[in-house]
Amino acid sequence: MDYENGLITKNQSQTRGIKKGEIFMKEIRLDSPLNGQLIELKDVKDPAFASGAMGKGAAVKDPDGKVYSPVDGTVTVLFGTKHAIGIHAEDGADILIHVGIDTVNLGGKYFDAKIAQGDTVKKGQLLLEFDPEGIKSAAYDTTTPVLVTNAFDYDKITVALGDKEITTVTAEPAEEAAPEADAAAASAEPEEDYSDLPKEERVAKLIWKYVGGHDNVRSAEHCATRLRLIINDKSKLDAKAIENIDGVKGQFFAAAQYQIILGTGFVDKVYDAFVAGTGLAGASNNKAEAYAQMSMAQKISRTLGDVFVPIIPVLVATGLFMGLRGACLSLGVQFSDNVLRMSQILTDTAFAFLPALVCWSTTKRFGGTPVIGIVLGLMLVAPQLPNAYAIAAGEAQPIMMDIFGLSVPVVGYQGSVLPALVLGIFAAKLQKWLKTFIPDVIDLIVTPFLTLFISMILGLLIVGPIMHWIELAVFGAIQTFLALPYGVGGFIVGGIHQVIVVFGVHHVFNALEVQLLATTGVDPFNAIITGAIIAQGGAAAAVAARTKNKKKRALYVSSIVPAFLGITEPVIFGINLRLMKPFLYALVGGACAGGIAGFLHLAGTGMGITVLPGTLLYLDHLPQYILVNVVGFAVAFALTFTLFNPEKEDEA
DSSP states (O other), X not given: OOEETTEEOSSOOEEEEEEETTEEEEEEEEEOSSOSEEEOGGGSSOHHHHTTXXXXXXXXXXXXXXXXXXXXXXXXXXXXXXXXXXXXXXTSOXXXXXXXXXXXXXXXXXXXXXXXXXXXXXXXXXXXXXXXXXXXXXXXXXXEEEEETTGGGOSEEEEEETTEEEEEEOOOOGGGSOHHHHHHHHHXXXXXXXXXXXXXXXXXXXXXXXXXXXXXXXXXEEXXXXXXXXXXXXXXXXXXXXXXXXXXXXXXXXXXEEEEEOOTTHHHHHHHHHHTTTOOBOHHHHHHHHHHHSOHHHHHHHHHHHHHGGGHHHHHHHHHHHHHHHHHHXXXXXXXXXXXXXXXXXXXXXXXXXXXXXXXXHHHHTTSOHHHHHHHHHHHTOTTSOOHXXXXXXXXXXXXXXXXXXEEEEOOOTTOOXXXXXXXXXXXXXXXXXXXXXXXXXXXXXXXXXXHHHHHHHIIIIIHHHHHHHHHHHHHHHHHHHTOGXXXXXXXXXXXXXXXXXXXXXTHHHHHHHHHHHHHSOBHHHHHHHHHXXXXXHHHHHHHHHOOOHHHHHHHHHHHGGGGGTOXXXXXXXXXHHHSHHHHHHHHHHHHHHHHHHXXXXXXXXXXXXXXXXXXXXXXXXXXXHHHHHHHHHHHHHHHHHHOOHHHHHHO
């Protein structure tokens, strides 16, 4: 797509009808409203968008920060936080442009709308500007779905960007639908209770009924497409009945929020009807409520995720460099000394300065000044300190300092995680405390000085040695566990990993994987987790294979594909966990695959990518990696296909 002075100059959007036999086929073709990389919806890391529940279309990865109107029409939705725009085109299409994933939580920061709700817009008109780097720095994904929300008014939907097009066929012959399933779905929803009310009020009342009543909802808010609730008692909630409400497109729990997918425009009306006269806490309190609702384990996991997710891309790239170098050496490629030296810079720098990355991210997460975190992290690996790797190799000795009669070893913390993590938290808290009483006129000078000075002294003399000792103990325990005979450690981790994902505490593995990579250069958890992920895909594939209804099967297949890219949310929340037995069979497959990985001592040269993309981390051990994936997929598929019948489940 080319924009010149804000106007589309090629691939103009169009809607047209064509005759196909006796059926009138309706198609729509849109230019992408953003520049970037066009990807399929199934690759979006959000189950509501990836499953197609919100509409059909495509998504733009790494957008450039400007949104243009793809059609002539009227702005029907401009969400208060400016992250989502809905347009009703003159030809009847309802289009949603949703910038980023969960960016509603940013409260409008980084977004600048150029139009208002109700405005008439022309094709190519600038609608919105946003700061992609700012959004990424806040740890949010900028991938932007571009959807036709009334997708089933069309037989074919195409989104184009440059020379690439993504087409979705939505039409299914009416006679192929399962009438008995439709009848069952209709009977499952007691619409007669509120049939005299407008649709949004009826949906709101039915949601109230099935979430357990007013006493069971602590707070409510909504984004551009979903009603988001904080539930007091999940056992009182009837999720299946909510899914059967006419107007509800899906539901799931995420980060302690119960999210009900309703669609653009309609969600506003349902929300207004839902909260009318209730006095519920709204959007300003919901994020804090969600955090407050988490268990301590979930809070710790969320915090670790907030710290480590921003630095994972660097570690992924480093792991790929290591894998490529190892593959070349295993093939007998000879490198000159200078080339080897350059390759070491690529593979060693991130881990040598890992404390700086961790301390930066931690300080930022806890509200401190990020650059102070960077400097503190660099102090932990200052060249004046004995190098940790040299000490481990017996090539250097710690500097011994006498503190109140105690001899304290002072060393560098190359490759360490825990000292930098704790020091970053301390520095952020200290800085915020100092700001409470230091006058503004000297704050710029005094606060950074005291923060760096106090944190550096405590870091090198107290926090560093204690945390390093704890880190070594934890690391030793992990290595012992993973080294259990016959792959028992891998069997256990592979079997429970996706349960941990469902409970939202899987970010704990980020810290463990980073430490393993920094210390040993490889990550054994990656291979085990890969087996657990592909097993979920295998179970879902079996469900799809045994599903007769073509529409359901197509929806299942679209949810399965992301699993091969390492994304399991669509298959877990859209298929396996909802049906339960496939999820359990997938856990068995994950355990078997994890056991194979543990038995073979298989480990990746990096982290953050799994399944097909993860192949690049195993170029030296490709047959073993393929075996782990095959075992995970095959066991889960075989158990589900043999022991589970989705048709009987629907009848039940």
